[in-house]
Amino acid sequence: MDGQHYWDGGYVGNPAIFPLIYQCKTHDVVIVHINPIVRPGVPRTAADILNRVNEVSFNSSLMREMRAIAFVTSLIQQGKVDGAEMKEMRIHSVRNDETMAALGVSSKYNADWKFLCFLRDKGRDHAGTWLERNFEHVGQRSSVDIGGEFL
Secondary structure: OOOOOOOOHHHHOOOOOHHHHHOOOOOEEEEEOOOOOOOOOOOOOHHHHHHHHHHHHHHHHHHHHHHHHHHHHHHHHOOOOOOOOOOOOEEEEEOOHHHHHOOOHHHHHOOOHHHHHHHHHHHHHHHHHHHHHHHHHOOOOOOOOHHHHHO
């Protein structure tokens, strides 16, 4: 793009959140998940195992950053560090694990227009529901329990 080369976050670790903490004035971060964090059952086939390994590795950097954000938030809320020195973040998480978990590993390679429209429509529907339930929290407080969702 514009003469620059970019890699998908899945190859080098999810797009990092820390630039939003250190280089932005906002305290809100909205995470839109494309891989399920929770997948019911145990993978049994080689393809299912490979898919779950992919999901776990793709989510690992996000989980690590969420743990760090939860730790700093705890220190600020306990008064152990000055809130002016450290930035308390408000985290919002838009995810539809049920829909994403129903998709097999082959869906990652599916560029069929109908499938892409299906994903777009599912995403719009879920985003609309999320906005109805959580928009009032943006700018006020986290809409997700970091400890419950990521730790």
